[in-house]
Amino acid sequence: MKKVLFFTSLFTMFGSSLAFSMSETPKSKVLEIPQETANGIAFPVNYQGWDTVAVSYREDNQTLRAIIGNPQAIKAIENGLTNPWPNGAVLGKLVWKARQDTHWKAAKVPDKFIHAEFMFKDSERWADTKGWGWARWVGLDQVPFGKDAESAHSTCISCHTPVAGQDWVFTQPAVMPKRIP
Numbered sequence: 152m153k154k155v156l157f158f159t160s161l162f163t164m165f166g167s168s169l170a171f172s173m174s175e176t177p178k179s180k181v182l183e184i185p186q187e188t189a190n191g192i193a194f195p196v197n198y199q200g201w202d203t204v205a206v207s208y209r210e211d212n213q214t215l216r217a218i219i220g221n222p223q224a225i226k227a228i229e230n231g232l233t234n235p236w237p238n239g240a241v242l243g244k245l246v247w248k249a250r251q252d253t254h255w256k257a258a259k260v261p262d263k264f265i266h267a268e269f270m271f272k273d274s275e276r277w278a279d280t281k282g283w284g285w286a287r288w289v290g291l292d293q294v295p296f297g298k299d300a301e302s303a304h305s306t307c308i309s310c311h312t313p314v315a316g317q318d319w320v321f322t323q324p325a326v327m328p329k330r331i332p
């Protein structure tokens with residue numbers, strides 16, 4: 152089985168854009184830890200060090216996405232164990248509105264930050280929600296999405312139904328060059 156190793160240059164690129172976007176807000180806003188979602192999920196404060204899994208662009212809503220994974224998710228990818236994903240894997244998606252780059256007209260780059268969403272795999276804790284804890288925080292203020300636990304999960308599950316056979320995950324990990332020691 153081919154072992155795929157990941158590096159963080161794409162995340163660094165997207166992270167720089169996020170830092171730029173966040174610099175438009177007062178520092179006190181940037182440093183606040185978002186509230187838990189209605190379904191009791193806490194925002195993963197250490198996500199900035201996670202590796203890139205893939206990037207995507209959605210034509211329907213003109214958004215760019217950086218998909219990241221915690222160390223357990225990256226290990227699962229490297230070992231080809233993503234259907235199902237192992238307990239402890241967390242996938243994140245950082246979403247920006249896309250805009251045309253001012254210096255390179257053919258390029259789309261991040262603009263306004265839209266939301267951060269995460270999927271937490273725990274087949275026992277989240278048995279009633281397809282083995283995943285679903286969470287989203289909206290805008291730079293990172294306002295928790297969903298008025299209650301049911302709405303927080305059901306919105307995500309209904310969107311992910313087409314990929315139920317892929318353990319509810321849309322993203323296929325991107326093949327990346329081997330990390331040079």
